[in-house]
Amino acid sequence: MKAFDSPSAWDRMEAYDATPWAAGDDEEAASAFLAKVADGGPALELGIGTGRVALTLARSGVPVTGIESSPKMLEQLRAKPGGAELDVVLGDFADVPVEGAFSLVYCVYHSFFLLLTQEEQLRCFQNVADRLKPGGAFVLQTFVLTADQYGQNDWTDTMHLGDDEAVLLMSLHDADEQRVNRQQIVLTTSGSRFYPMSFRYAWPSELDLMARMAGLTREERLTGWDGEPFPHPGHVTVYRKSE
Template identity: 50%
Template sequence: MTDYNDSTYGDRIADIYDNWYQNYDVKAVKALAELAGDGPALELGIGTGRIALPLQTHGVMVHGIDSSEKMIAQLRAKPGGDRIPVTIGDFVEVPVTGQYPLIYVPFNTIFAPLTQEEQVLCFQNAAKHLTPDGTFLTETFMPDMTRFQRNQNISLVAMDDGYLRIDTSRHDAVQQTIYSQHVAWTESGARFYPVKLRYIWPSELDLMARLAGLRLAERWGDWDKSPFTNNSSKLISLFRHA
């Protein structure tokens, strides 16, 4: 689709997002609360508050940035959602004031900017808003090219009487981009939920951090803080001022 922009994914999926991704890792919230300390924490791409609201119950003041007003409407409708300050805008620009002991980008959201330049800019802008001992944390999947055959993939997600959901993807190895459509069919018809991303290799993440004056402090393979290994499907990277 030619009109895809930074709010397209959120605007399209907002009304069913929490049904598809309702579970959060309690270990993630615990780890983020430890890193935030007395707070506040800033979430880039806060969405419906899937992480921010549980983090708030741990006593951490959370601020957020998101480009999708429809996602933020879902956040506002939840208990406690009206107490989270949210800036509507492109999180690449980190359009906030002040400094934070924790700025975090969960659930592959650092892949949402579709160029390397934008991703580097996000690192640089985040670094400007970190306290001297603050942490910039990213959670991403480990890119796995074996998922694709001829740079394409299709997978069945859910199926029962009257409902079918599939995910389709097209991979561009040169640009490091994946264009996906989550497609849900019911008896009343089909709905399409597009998502585009540019994945980042671990070494590239580290170089982006260096360009922003940050260094890799820790890297986990999961929210239980287990080491990142050759077999890890997830990487959680913690960057601090160099």
């Protein structure tokens, strides 16, 4: 199944954070969790986007560096208060193309699954391990496909329904490749907009194996930033590099 060009989807969004169905609303909880894991040390965000989490984390006193592949998202980050002060590299976060060592590397809101092959995802783990200080942590926020979804070739969800706007999520599923091609379709009285994206999901056990191959150990897996225990369709996992 041919993948959509995901970076171009983000470039189509003129105001990502103002789109209520596009982004999570958990930056305060995420920042508090990540600041505790970072323990004052420098942090690196993979797929920093518009800085929704990074700017909140930076305001808590944690130095944050970011990697982003979308120039449009980076423009929106730079336009925010404090955005121009963040050190951000434009590039593929699988390569982790930054210098230095970090106490924390993190990737939120399922962005890790935008790496569309197992090889890319494993390379990311290995490069993250190289950038972590001894005792540093890699934190992933991802999801688990439900049993109903895994057994389907396609599905449609309603993400948002308003007086003059509806947002549909249409997905095609390739279970063999663990690939989902998805269209976010925005229907309004003035016309339609399409935001295509692709992702390659990985099961929790597969992520754990990638981590071990990179020299990292799973420390904990939680439902979310609030610390509720796994399992749940979404999860936050902390991997640790040995001292």
